[in-house]
Amino acid sequence: MCYSQIVPKKTKTIFIIDDNEHILKPLSTLLSSFGYLVKTTTNGKDPKITKKPFANLILLDMRLKDIGGQDVCLRIKENKETCHIPVIMFSADNRGKIISKGAGADDFIEKPFVMANLLKKIEKHIS
Amino acid sequence: MPQSKKGKYSARLSNAKESGSHESFRTHDSFYRMMVDSLNGYSVFTTDKKGNISSWNTGSEKLFGYKEKEAIGKNFSIIFTDEDIKKSIPRKELEMAEKKGKVINERNHVKKDGTIFWASGLAYPLKDEKSIHRGFSFILIDHSKEKELDKRRDDFISTATHELKTPITSMKLFAEIVQRQTKKTGTKAEKESVKELSIQLDRLTALMNYLLDVAKIQQGKLELNKTSFNANSFIEETILMIKNISINRTINFTKNTDKKIYADKERLTQVLTNLISNAIKYSATGKEIIVNSAQNKNNVVVSVQDFGLGIPKSEQKLVFNRFYRANSAIDHDIGGIGLGLYVAKQIVQAHHGRIWVKSVEQQGSTFYFSIPVKNRL
Numbered sequence: 001m002c003y004s005q006i007v008p009k010k011t012k013t014i015f016i017i018d019d020n021e022h023i024l025k026p027l028s029t030l031l032s033s034f035g036y037l038v039k040t041t042t043n044g045k046d047p048k049i050t051k052k053p054f055a056n057l058i059l060l061d062m063r064l065k066d067i068g069g070q071d072v073c074l075r076i077k078e079n080k081e082t083c084h085i086p087v088i089m090f091s092a093d094n095r096g097k098i099i100s101k102g103a104g105a106d107d108f109i110e111k112p113f114v115m116a117n118l119l120k121k122i123e124k125h126i127s
Numbered sequence: 128m129p130q131s132k133k134g135k136y137s138a139r140l141s142n143a144k145e146s147g148s149h150e151s152f153r154t155h156d157s158f159y160r161m162m163v164d165s166l167n168g169y170s171v172f173t174t175d176k177k178g179n180i181s182s183w184n185t186g187s188e189k190l191f192g193y194k195e196k197e198a199i200g201k202n203f204s205i206i207f208t209d210e211d212i213k214k215s216i217p218r219k220e221l222e223m224a225e226k227k228g229k230v231i232n233e234r235n236h237v238k239k240d241g242t243i244f245w246a247s248g249l250a251y252p253l254k255d256e257k258s259i260h261r262g263f264s265f266i267l268i269d270h271s272k273e274k275e276l277d278k279r280r281d282d283f284i285s286t287a288t289h290e291l292k293t294p295i296t297s298m299k300l301f302a303e304i305v306q307r308q309t310k311k312t313g314t315k316a317e318k319e320s321v322k323e324l325s326i327q328l329d330r331l332t333a334l335m336n337y338l339l340d341v342a343k344i345q346q347g348k349l350e351l352n353k354t355s356f357n358a359n360s361f362i363e364e365t366i367l368m369i370k371n372i373s374i375n376r377t378i379n380f381t382k383n384t385d386k387k388i389y390a391d392k393e394r395l396t397q398v399l400t401n402l403i404s405n406a407i408k409y410s411a412t413g414k415e416i417i418v419n420s421a422q423n424k425n426n427v428v429v430s431v432q433d434f435g436l437g438i439p440k441s442e443q444k445l446v447f448n449r450f451y452r453a454n455s456a457i458d459h460d461i462g463g464i465g466l467g468l469y470v471a472k473q474i475v476q477a478h479h480g481r482i483w484v485k486s487v488e489q490q491g492s493t494f495y496f497s498i499p500v501k502n503r504l
Contacts, residue, residue, distance in 0.1 A: 020293060026300035033307060092292035095350070112296035112332050115303045 012126050013037040015055035017044060017072060019065045027059070030115055036122075044072045050079040057126045062091030062099065070103035077104035086125035088118075160184075170267040173253060178203045178221055181262060190246075190269055192239030203265070206236045208243060224250040224263055233270065245274040277345075284342035288335050295335070299328050330462075337466040341449065344473045351391040351477055355501055358388050358420050358427040365399045366418060373407055377415040384422035387501040394474045395498065398482075401467040402431040402494045408461050410435025410491065426480065426497035434491040443484050447472045471496070 014031055018024045019042045028038045039055060041048065044064035048054060049072065058076065062069040069089055076082045089100035092111040100108040107121050163171045163184045170187035174180050183198040191198075191206055198205075204217040211217070211234065224230045230250040235243050248267040255261055306321045313321070343349045359382050366378050399418075406416045410433040417432040436455045438446060445451050450465040468482075475482040475496045486492035 020297070022297040023293065023300065026297060026304055029304055030300060030307075033304075092289045092296075098352070111292050112299050112328075115300065 011035070011037045012056040013039060013054070014057050014059060014122065014126075015049075016040045016059045017046070017049070017064070017069075018042065018059070018061040019044070019063075020061070023061070031122075034119060044069065050075055050082055052081050053085060054082075055085060057122060058085055058087045059122075060087055060089045060105070062089055062093070062096045070099050070105075073100065073103040073105050088121055088125065168268065171265070172198070172203070173262055173264045174203050174221075175262040176221075176260060178217060178263070187267075190238070190267065191236075197239075206267075208235050208237050211235075220250055221263060225252045225260065228252065236267070244269055244271040246270055281342050281346045284338060285346075288339040288342070291335055292332075295328060295332055299325070299332075302328060334464060337464065337470060340470045340473075341466060344470070349473060349477055351394060353389050353391050355387055355389045356392055358384065358386055358429065358498070361392050361396055362399060362418060362420055362429060365396050365403070368396075369400065369403050369407075375412055376407055378403065378418060379415055380418045380420075382420050384420050384427055386422055386427050388427050388498045389501045390478050390498055391474075395478075398471040398474050398496060399429065399431070401471050402496075405467065405494070406431050406433035406435070406492075408463070409433060409455070414491075422500070423497065425500055427500055428495055428497045430493050430495045432491065432493040436492075437488040437490050438484065438486040438492055439488055443486060446484065447482065 014036045016024060016027055016031075016038065018027075018040075021042065024040050024042065028040055031038045042065075044067040060069050060073055064072065069091070073087050073089060076085065076087055086106040087104070088107045088109060089096060089103070089105040090109045090111055090113065091100075094110050096110070097108045106125050109118055109121060163182075164186070166184065166186055167189075168186060169184075170190040171184045172180055172187045173182045179200060179202050180198050183193070183195045187198065188194055193201075193205070202217070204212055207217050216234075220230055220232065228251070231248070232250070233245065233247045236246045236248075237243055246267045247270045248265060251264050252260055253262045253264050302321060302324050306318075306325065309317045309321050340349070362380060366380055370376070370378060403416060403418065410416070414434040417430075419430045419432070421428050421430075436459065438453055438455070442453055446453055447468050448465075449469040451469070452463060452465045455461075456463060472482050475498070478498050480496055480498045482494070482496040484492055484494050
């Protein structure tokens with residue numbers, strides 16, 4: 001069962017999972033400058049991910065060091081605490097679109113992406 | 128080796144065997160045997176009309192592992208994979224060779240020990256002096272190393288492109304941060320520099336996507352994600368997207384069909400974007416661009432017309448070649464790497480469509496592509 005939970009916060013939180021600091025840093029800076037609260041992890045096995053509804057949206061890289069992004073997505077979507085959180089996956093490989101769909105992700109964006117396009121997708125799913 | 132000689136050789140060989148004692152034929156026999164065996168590295172063998180092996184040179188022994196004694200009399204399907212045998216490829220190959228006079232093929236073959244390897248081969252029908260069909264001759268060469276090199280090259284391009292995309296993503300994000308900063312506090316020069324940085328990064332991205340597409344095409348991995356949609360919808364979306372970037376250009380769209388097509392929308396958008404971008408690049412700012420959708424028999428035909436430089440007749444077919452750049456592009460210093468139309472052609476062909484151009488120098492060009500309407504598929 002999936003609890004549809006609305007986090008009673010004015011500011012929406014985006015959680016980014018990417019093992020590449022060079023993406024994580026500028027992406028966090030930009031999303032913060034657009035008014036989002038940003039949390040990050042470089043570890044796809046971070047226990048925080050499935051503990052409780054910790055964010056309003058998750059940005060997830062397809063290729064992580066120890067675990068495939070699609071497996072992380074499956075874990076999020078199979079957990080009743082977190083299954084309602086929209087997940088946007090990204091990858092340099094456009095085949096990622098099909099893979100992410102199969103893992104239950106809500107959307108996909110191909111790297112390199114234009115920030116405006118990512119923001120559009122975020123706004124679409126976070127509301 | 129010319130076909131007629133081989134034909135005569137075979138006929139003489141069989142005559143010699145029949146008569147059994149003719150000296151000159153024996154000389155011929157041993158001479159040709161010597162020659163065929165000296166083709167080290169090449170498997171040369173002959174079969175009868177049914178494909179049963181009648182001669183087997185040293186190269187064949189080395190390549191396939193069967194000794195001459197073992198091979199003679201067996202059907203040549205022993206060198207084919209189970210998969211190909213199931214598809215009746217050996218029989219089809221004989222039929223094709225007889226019908227067309229020659230078959231050139233590249234495929235996996237099997238050695239005696241079960242090893243599978245990539246080989247290039249030729250098959251000819253053997254005819255005697257009276258043009259009576261006696262059997263077939265085959266020449267094969269091991270090309271597994273070349274195949275492996277090709278694969279490695281393509282894999283390298285794919286991997287390198289993916290590895291390059293991540294730092295580009297990072298750069299684009301950092302550029303965006305700086306752009307937001309300079310918008311508020313930067314000087315004119317700073318703003319322009321950041322804008323240029325963004326444009327160059329986008330160019331780099333487009334270039335990498337093309338290289339990746341070419342690698343996919345070479346590997347036969349250009350996958351299509353087909354859905355059903357109205358042809359006009361993707362044309363309108365594409366034009367809108369381009370108008371957002373090229374604000375100064377007039378792009379007019381005339382709809383002459385509202386048929387649905389079953390195609391990969393993203394890929395067709397890529398084709399149309401390429402054609403419109405070319406129209407923009409090769410014509411002056413004030414000139415309009417006309418996009419048209421029409422129906423021709425079972426196809427939706429999309430055309431993009433510009434009133435620009437045009438393409439000389441001699442170059443019109445070449446523009447779809449990989450890495451080809453029109454002379455006018457080089458003369459006028461118009462950017463590009465010669466992959467756009469090549470990739471466009473591959474995408475259209477993968478949809479069982481056609482792409483072509485009509486053009487008059489100094490008057491302009493019209494590029495067309497056709498995609499089968501949905502009910503045909």
